Amino acid sequence: MAPRDYIIHPSEYDLGNVIADIHEIRRLNKQRFEMEQLTAIVHEDEARGLCVGYKDLAHDEFWVRGHFPGMAVMPGVMMCEAAAQLSSYYTQKHNLLGLDAHVVGFGGLEEVRFREPVLPGDRLVIAVERVRVRPKAMIVCRFQGLVRENIVVDGVIKGVPLPADFISAARVGG
Numbered sequence: 001m002a003p004r005d006y007i008i009h010p011s012e013y014d015l016g017n018v019i020a021d022i023h024e025i026r027r028l029n030k031q032r033f034e035m036e037q038l039t040a041i042v043h044e045d046e047a048r049g050l051c052v053g054y055k056d057l058a059h060d061e062f063w064v065r066g067h068f069p070g071m072a073v074m075p076g077v078m079m080c081e082a083a084a085q086l087s088s089y090y091t092q093k094h095n096l097l098g099l100d101a102h103v104v105g106f107g108g109l110e111e112v113r114f115r116e117p118v119l120p121g122d123r124l125v126i127a128v129e130r131v132r133v134r135p136k137a138m139i140v141c142r143f144q145g146l147v148r149e150n151i152v153v154d155g156v157i158k159g160v161p162l163p164a165d166f167i168s169a170a171r172v173g174g
Helices: 022-028 076-093 164-173
Strands: 040-045 050-056 103-114 123-134 138-147 150-162
Touching (some): 022 040, 040 076, 050 076, 076 123, 076 138, 076 150, 123 150
Antiparallel strands (some): 040 050, 050 123, 123 138, 138 150
C-alpha cells in the first residue's frame, strides 16, 4: 500500500516555531520520564482539527540498548505512543471530550503502517487530524509520523476518557 498524502504538508508548519514546550505539554499530559514521547508542539489549527509536534530521539532513549543491540530502531509501539500523546494534548487543550482535565487513554489503533525505520538522532514529526468526536466517549484521529518529510508511520488512533475515580484509586493503590 502506498503512503497516503500528507495530513498537513511540511511547508505549512515551522519546526523552529515552538508554541508549546515540554513544560506546557506536561501541564496537559500525565506521562513522565521515559514515557514522555513529545519534545514540542509547533502547529495547531483548530478549524481544521490539526496539531503537529515532534520528538527528538536521543542516543540514550530507554529502548536503544535492547531494540536492537548494535542497530537501534525506534519500536513501533513508541511511535504510536507519540501519536497518542499528541492526540491527548490536543484533545485536552481544546476540551474536545468535555472532560475538563481528566486523562485521555489509548482506545485503539486501526490501519497502522510502519514504512521506514526511525533511528536515534532523528526528529520524529507527528501530525494528528481530528476525524470525529463523541463527547465524553471517544475521539478518533488520523496520524502520521515523518522523518525528513518521509512518512514513516501512519494510521488511525482512538482516545477514550479514563474515569477520574479509576485514576485516583490507581494513585492510592500503587
